[in-house]
Amino acid sequence: MKCRKGSAVLIIRVGDPFCRNCFREYFMHKFRAMLGKNRIIFPGEKVLLAVSGGPASSAMLRQVQEGLSRETAKKLRFIPSVIYVDEGAVRGQSPAQREQSLACMETLLQATGFPYYLVHLEQALELPASILRPGPATPSEPGVSYKEAVEGFIQQQRQKGYGDKDSGTSLPGAGSGESPEGAPAAPRLPAAALTQELLKLFEAVQTMTAKEELLQMLRTHLILQTARTKGYTKVMTGETCTRVAIKLLTNLALGRGAFLAVDTGFKDNRHGDVMVVRPLREYMAKEIAFYNHFFDVPTVIAPPLPTKRRDKPSFRHVVESFLLGLQKDFPSTISTVYRTGEKLSADRAKPSCEAERCLLCLCALDLDGEEELALEPTLIIDEPELERNGCCQDPLAAWAERKSAYIPLLCYGCRLTFKELVRLLVWSGVFSLGTGVPIPTALLLQGPVTTLPPYVRAEAQRRIHR
Incomplete structure (x- = not known):
């Protein structure tokens, strides 16, 4: 403990106890340090937070809230919005259950004060073909260093009157609690015919592994399309160190070894005009769980994809059970796999034409x-x-x-x-x-x-x- 005053309430690593306040500062510093070290998100840039309602993405959302409300020297300086993809149709939820989950998520998102988008997985069936083509890369500040961009942004905000310490989330566009789409108070589900078409698509898939890959593809393309149409250049996802390690070994088993660097790295710029960043990739799932528990971070847990196989339904489940089993006896297992992935290069993933x-x-x-x-x-x-x-x-x-x-x-x-x-x-x-x-x-x-x-x-x- 740094403070040497409070009582220890948890131990993240052997010989590394934390009191409640020290753990909060440690958690927040780790998040800001990850963004500051990579210097990818420039001041004033529009960032779309992909939130599923689960523990990791909910913790990420809370970190952005905390970062925007801190004193000027440590404040995050981008403009956040939130997107939630409703996947209830393929997760076996009834229309009433989907409505209930959407209402819970909308309440959670409204409480953040950020603009938000509620989209349904069925909308992926109406995406344009252009979503499968990378857009032109648009650097945030061409020819300007990150430090110069920060100093210029602070000066600009002071001139406009946004830089007061009492202003809270002072960035323009970050204080509206209304959905940019003007979503009604009672969320409406897509047409039944569209839902049936989506279910037919998933019923044609024979294995749970392929269903998970298909769901990931549709979700990513929906988020990407929203980012492009609404003018966001960055998308944040809540993948933790534990999830990255599982994904790394799973993708190896699925024949995606050449692309591990972009599939699991801090940044993924394969889409050109929209970059995906993973600011939680150094957090263990244990840290996320403790943070959410101690600081009452609300979550909305979605049910898993339905399957008749209880044991080893997919590659991901097999790898997850294997890694978590090793982690119990060898606590450095997940961090070792994660660090191995850090050494991979993304060059092979870049197509020339x-x-x-x-x-x-x-x-x-x-x-x-x-x-x-x-x-x-x-x-x-x-x-x-x-x-x-x-x-x-x-x-x-x-x-x-x-x-x-x-x-x-x-x-x-x-x-x-x-x-x-x-x-x-x-x-x-x-x-x-x-x-x-x-x-x-x-x-x-x-x-x-x-x-x-x-x-x-x-x-x-x-x-x-x-």
Whole structure:
């Protein structure tokens, strides 16, 4: 304890006890130090906080509140807003339960005083195809150092009258408790037809691992679209050190080893115009739990994805059980995995052109040459109904609707997920579109391409036809 006055109430590490006040200062300093060390978020920049209602994102939201209300020398200087994605439809919640969860979240967000956005996962089905293309990178302050930007911002705020110590959250736009979308007091759910379409999409996915990947993709694209349309250049997520370590090993198992640096690093700039930052990635889940308990941070816990398998439902659950089990006997396990990820480079994840960018995750295609040829027998797929009707169709249009046409647009990890979107059936032979070009096949994927989100199909067809 630094104060040497209060009584110790918790021990984060062996020989490192904290009283209540010292722990609060330690927690807040760690958050500000992470942002200050990286110097990515410039003063006056609009930042969208992605809040799920869980312990980590709720703690992040409280830290931003605390940081904006502190004295001028330590105050955070960006303009925050909050986004919450309602995933109740795919998590097995009834309409009444979804309404209740939305009402709880809206009450929580209104209490922050920040502008907020309540969006539904069903809205991902209406996203434009452009969401799968990186926007132009726009540096916050070109040619200006971070220190100069801070000094200039402080001077500007003093001239405008925002710099008074009694002003609390003094940044313009950070004090409105109303949703920018003008959300009604009683949140309305999307149309039932849209919800059914979303459920149909998830029902077509055969494994829990693929469902988790699909949910993550739709959630990320929804948040990204909101950030772009509302003018936010940064998005904050609440991924902790524990979650990062689990994600690192899970992604290795899913064939995404080449992209670990962007999937788990402090910053993820694959989208170009919007950067994702993870300011909680040095916090253990234990620290988050203690902070929320001691300082009454409200949370809204969403139910897990429904599954019939109670034991080992997905890769992530297996890795999580493995790591947390080791952590009990070897307390440095998670931090060791986390530090290993810190040494990885993001260079391999950067595509040099559109043709080398993955359709789904926007990272570089990590297969070429001999690797591509070795995987071809298991990754090229086919649908025999096109053989019967191919003579009456435009060959290029027919090819664009075939699942095998999607494979060259995907990285190795996304190919594995894509294969799980429909049922597998062993099949062998050679198929031709009627153009005389033979296509070797060893695997048949049944189920229409229309089970994919519309914006994914639209972007895939654009890239196939170009």
